[in-house]
Amino acid sequence: MSIRQKLQGQLGFGTAPLGNMFRNIPQAEALATVDAAWEQGIRHFDTAPLYGAGLAELRLGEALAKRKREHYVLSSKVGRVILDEFEDPAARQLGEKGGVFEHGRPNKIVNDYGADATLRSIEDSLKRLKTDHLDIVYVHDVAQDFYGDGWLAQFDIARTGAFRVLDRLRNEGVIKAWGLGVNRVEPLELLLDLNEPQPDAFLLAGRYTLLDHERALQRLMPAAAKRGVDVVVGGPYSSGILAGGTHFEYQKASPEIIAKVEHIKAIAQQHGISVKAAALQFALAHPAVASVIPGASRPERIAEDQAALREQIPAVFWNAMREQNLVAADAPLPGDKE
Template identity: 65%
Template structure:
């Protein structure tokens, strides 16, 4: 089943910020934000054990477990098992060091074997207080976490997580599975396999208004050939497109800040919100099934919904193309 058949709308909610990404947020703010998403009609929610060592799942579950289970679509991820013991060492998250230092103090086992996959799902169900997940993503088997050892982790997942999730899908326990990564190469490698075959993928930060050239070269044509959909995570490029200072989960370097400034100058010139430009750009590619921006304040949800429905003039896109700020290969809204 394709992701477009499963997902209830084009705007979902990504919960990485609810795991205290970058900073600690109060429980009441997290709850109010999820409730705001629900009240605004959002019915697709994505989470992961990795987000604050289970904290995001717990916070999301406190709201969703009280809603009718058939009324929303829920995805989580495998690759991390949260242990019932305190973390005594500084966690090694590769390029993402310090990302969830304000999360739960639990030890996290990074493993993509068959056994760990089943344990991960069981733990997620328990933390969230729900009886099932619709979609499960294989999380972070990519260079940004593992460097040159990423192919080793990929092979562990191929013989472990991939097979378990394929079986669970075939048994009707889950509706779909795929990869949830911040790099294109693991998805390209997966799509080249004869089996098992994913139903789609969650690509974070690699098909955004700010950063999309690489994905357009190989990955997205391959996905279209195989009729595999994607969910776009991090459509605001870790927040730098929405007024934040982070890109790729770190402080944005000067060249990124300069490019964002150019994009915003065109947006101001045409009276366009940068959020509208970002969301509508990511959604225009025919492979995109949904975007899942994250938030930690209720007001941000209303902004995202408004951005989705905002009218963006074709001249804005034409100017971006002429300035070299969007790839010639990128499909643009209204065929601009």
């Protein structure tokens, strides 16, 4: 069974917001959001230790404890170990994400892509998630946005550590699949070029959206499709700016980005559609994409996502987007099928 089949549909749920991304989310609201996702038919849940220093995993585990494990697909990540020591969350250096989880738990986070840390990370995640297995495990953030010029050194540690451990666990049937979960295209291209254990899937956040997709189109998407590596698109709303928010790339959006979004919004209004619908359906139009996992921290957002997925978008909208250079000329579009 391919990853595409395991994901049980096109829309998943990204739990980064449940780690108190940008704001302190009440526990009841977080749990209600997961329940709303379930009631709306979502059965693909993605999380990570980094999200609030384990907070998102704890909340997801509590919310899903009443569900039968065989009824949903669960992915988490390795590369960070959460300790019982404490630090000020607001002072954490999280690469380009800055203090995005400043409202998370105070537990200290240690970056480690080695073999032993990978096994420990999985064991700790299973405890927080109250489950006995993970379906997909991604190696998290081994890229430039977290390590700058030193990212290749981190990648090499992962290559001889996490990659090989996860490949063995998949072959033993302990996990169903593994891959990389990053915000940059380069690590994914590099892994596809190596004569190393080959991944099953990539979770690519923010790099295949209406606002940023050209680099992924050039080489990554064709190479992934050729290798049979499914792409899961994270962050389809570009940190919220495409869904009515103010953030882009985990920071306040620049005037240039705001102007581009306003341009897209004007075309959408002209054709009577929502920008959120355009963002979701654009990502899913590429044949290499198996699923899209927008995040949410409020229950009502889940129904909005499902409505956006079902919304009818006329081909003339996509034609206008292409003609005004708001999407790449070679980007697959839903309107191309009409």
